[in-house]
Amino acid sequence: MPMTPLYEQIANDIRAKIASGEWPVGHQLPSHTELQTQYKASTTAVRNALLLLGPRGEGLVDGQQGKGRYVVRKP
Amino acid sequence: MPMTPLYEQIANDIRAKIASGEWPVGHQLPSHTELQTQYKASTTAVRNALLLLGPRGEGLVDGQQGKGRYVVRKP
DNA sequence: GACAATTTGTCCGTATGTATT
């Protein structure tokens, strides 16, 4: 039975928020540390989720150093 | 200028090997530890590269616990 | 069947660099 890993759950949750319109294009995502506390996850789990959703993956979100991560596209 | 991160270089190199046919479909990839020594990289760098190429990313390779990682598709 | 070795899968913490505020 394939259990879903934590980083996959986080990615699915964020993807769902973007798809539903709760986080529209241009919306700023919570900071890395906030995501950690929200999902009670480590840096790696959050980072892996964002790596899959990021520019080198699905391309739904993108981040800029010092500013934050933003939704760039709907799934 | 955005220099390419290490995990991206590793992913590009593996992707190129698959595309060129050097690693055909069904071929078993080097083990995680071998990839680390080959690229002089850490677990995280190798893991991030394989996360992008894996089933939840591009879907070029897939792994089975205790056996190894195999090429499943050409780019 | 039991055991050890190998390998992948997941997860955690931390450090450094860079850019913005």
Add this chain to the structure above:
DNA sequence: CAATACATACGGACAAATTGT
């Protein structure tokens, strides 16, 4: 200058599955 935030990188720990002895 200082605080915040992302990007990359390193290392280590444990579980699960496979293989060989």
